[in-house]
Amino acid sequence: MECQECHIRPATLHLTNVVNGQKTEMHVCEHCAKENGYVSYGQEGYSLHNLLSGLFHMNPSTVQGHKHFAQAPAALACPKCGLTYNEFTRLGKFGCASCYETFEDNLNPIFRRVHSGNTKHEGKIPKRMGSGIEKKRKIAAYRESMQQYIQEEEFEKAAELRDKIRSLEQQKDGQEEGES
Amino acid sequence: MSLENFMSDAISPWMKENGPDCDIVMSSRIRLARNFENRTFPLIAKAEDLDDVLDFFQESYQDADFNDRGKLQFLRIADLSPIEKKVFVEKHLISPHLAEHAEEAGVLLSESEQVSIMVNEEDHLRIQLYLPGFQLREALSEAFEVDDWLEQKITYAFDEERGYLTTCPTNVGTGLRASVMMHLPALTMTHQMTRLTPAINQLGLVVRGIYGEGSEAQGNIYQISNQITLGKSEQDIVEDLESVVSQLVEQERQARETLTEELSIQLEDRIFRSYGTLLHSRIIESKEAATCLSDVRLGIDIGYIQDMPQSILNELMVLIQPGFLQHYAKRSLSGRERDVLRASLIRERLHLENN
Ligand SMILES: [Zn+2]
Numbered sequence: 037m038e039c040q041e042c043h044i045r046p047a048t049l050h051l052t053n054v055v056n057g058q059k060t061e062m063h064v065c066e067h068c069a070k071e072n073g074y075v076s077y078g079q080e081g082y083s084l085h086n087l088l089s090g091l092f093h094m095n096p097s098t099v100q101g102h103k104h105f106a107q108a109p110a111a112l113a114c115p116k117c118g119l120t121y122n123e124f125t126r127l128g129k130f131g132c133a134s135c136y137e138t139f140e141d142n143l144n145p146i147f148r149r150v151h152s153g154n155t156k157h158e159g160k161i162p163k164r165m166g167s168g169i170e171k172k173r174k175i176a177a178y179r180e181s182m183q184q185y186i187q188e189e190e191f192e193k194a195a196e197l198r199d200k201i202r203s204l205e206q207q208k209d210g211q212e213e214g215e216s
Numbered sequence: 217m218s219l220e221n222f223m224s225d226a227i228s229p230w231m232k233e234n235g236p237d238c239d240i241v242m243s244s245r246i247r248l249a250r251n252f253e254n255r256t257f258p259l260i261a262k263a264e265d266l267d268d269v270l271d272f273f274q275e276s277y278q279d280a281d282f283n284d285r286g287k288l289q290f291l292r293i294a295d296l297s298p299i300e301k302k303v304f305v306e307k308h309l310i311s312p313h314l315a316e317h318a319e320e321a322g323v324l325l326s327e328s329e330q331v332s333i334m335v336n337e338e339d340h341l342r343i344q345l346y347l348p349g350f351q352l353r354e355a356l357s358e359a360f361e362v363d364d365w366l367e368q369k370i371t372y373a374f375d376e377e378r379g380y381l382t383t384c385p386t387n388v389g390t391g392l393r394a395s396v397m398m399h400l401p402a403l404t405m406t407h408q409m410t411r412l413t414p415a416i417n418q419l420g421l422v423v424r425g426i427y428g429e430g431s432e433a434q435g436n437i438y439q440i441s442n443q444i445t446l447g448k449s450e451q452d453i454v455e456d457l458e459s460v461v462s463q464l465v466e467q468e469r470q471a472r473e474t475l476t477e478e479l480s481i482q483l484e485d486r487i488f489r490s491y492g493t494l495l496h497s498r499i500i501e502s503k504e505a506a507t508c509l510s511d512v513r514l515g516i517d518i519g520y521i522q523d524m525p526q527s528i529l530n531e532l533m534v535l536i537q538p539g540f541l542q543h544y545a546k547r548s549l550s551g552r553e554r555d556v557l558r559a560s561l562i563r564e565r566l567h568l569e570n571n
């Protein structure tokens with residue numbers, strides 16, 4: 037989902053504004069949320085942290101100043117384990133694997149904060165589901181270096197990589213890539 | 217094999233071996249957090265679900281052989297006495313969290329106590345692997361072997377984007393906590409640790425005392441571990457930690473050299489006073505004992521004290537903890553009783569070496 041203000045960045049904040057029982061939803065990026073004052077700044081900085089006070093062990097007294105906008109998915113609950121989004125932010129813990137899917141739209145800011153900007157796993161893959169994921173990762177890496185070669189006008193090398201990507205894409209999952 | 221095996225010795229069999237840089241790095245540990253795909257995480261799971269997991273472990277892994285590590289033993293924490301639980305925590309076989317949430321928790325231990333798999337901790341599985349000295353890479357590859365072996369029977373909660381799914385967002389991705397226990401007496405004496413700790417924190421690493429979060433550095437022993445688990449490969453995480461640990465080892469060696477050069481007689485005096493205290497005191501508190509043990513260990517490392525094994529620090533640090541003392545006495549003890557027993561156990565142990 038793209039940000040409804042700038043239409044450039046992805047919407048990472050989903051806010052609900054309730055005025056006289058009328059509910060309006062907003063989907064904005066962090067930047068626009070700040071620009072338009074949808075979320076407030078505390079002494080600790082950007083108040084998104086406050087929304088997740090449970091997770092970041094923040095003093096509840098700092099969780100003020102955004103009375104107008106509540107986190108939209110407060111009532112959202114995991115279909116598998118029943119954990120609500122509210123409970124998730126209070127506990128700072130997931131209830132089951134499905135919670136990750138259920139709260140997916142709100143996880144990137146949390147992970148970025150906790151893992152110094154990272155949101156995507158780069159490590160070990162379970163053996164039994166491995167090869168398909170491995171292939172995707174390889175293709176992504178080849179694509180990146182191919183772009184690099186194109187920019188450097190090293191077209192021969194870029195073409196080599198293009199062929200590698202093609203042959204990988206034609207392989208079925210589970211088939212080994214012939215090293216050459 | 218029975219519970220007694222794990223209770224009889226203060227140090228695990230693997231600790232008696234020497235590892236690389238073991239004059240400074242006491243041990244290396246790898247911990248991997250894993251969960252079952254289709255089960256609610258222990259934090260909010262129902263007791264029946266957790267019992268299912270324990271039964272599965274009992275049936276699948278009791279007495280199982282894992283490579284050449286001998287038979288594995290599965291224990292339900294609820295079957296341990298309060299003192300036994302304390303001893304397990306003091307030996308780092310289980311976490312304080314597991315001991316506190318004992319009703320539906322278990323642990324699968326290898327005979328050498330090198331592999332400890334906690335069941336129904338904050339996550340369904342916490343795989344721990346220990347090696348003596350500075351051997352993080354080796355520990356990682358051995359922990360992966362355990363992980364692969366478990367995976368033959370267990371489908372893990374895993375997502376392509378997010379990696380291994382864990383109860384706490386701080387563990388997601390690799391689920392990896394790599395750590396080392398370091399004995400840093402010279403850096404502490406010269407007040408360099410207070411300067412170095414914030415710098416280490418800046419690199420995304422955590423510095424703690426020997427018994428984990430919030431505990432102070434008893435006996436000048438520090439635990440250093442990674443904090444970030446997502447967006448970096450396990451190898452990169454381990455290498456980043458390794459490079460900081462290597463630098464600390466280097467700095468500790470330099471500080472020891474400077475101390476022996478510039479303060480030789482004062483240092484020697486301090487070490488032998490501590491040695492004397494351990495050899496002769498009749499009442500000793502754990503804090504004083506830890507400080508003296510650290511001095512004696514430094515004395516062994518730099519050659520002032522001969523014919524004493526380096527592992528004496530590892531062993532006595534566990535022996536002097538309240539749980540182990542009470543296990544030894546076979547009853548609970550008052551504070552004063554503990555201080556008396558502690559002093560007598562230390563004397564006994566040191567005389568054993570002197571004969
Ligand atoms: Zn925007």
Ligand SMILES: [Zn+2]
Pocket residue numbers: 114115116117118119130131132133134135136
């Ligand atoms: Zn859930």
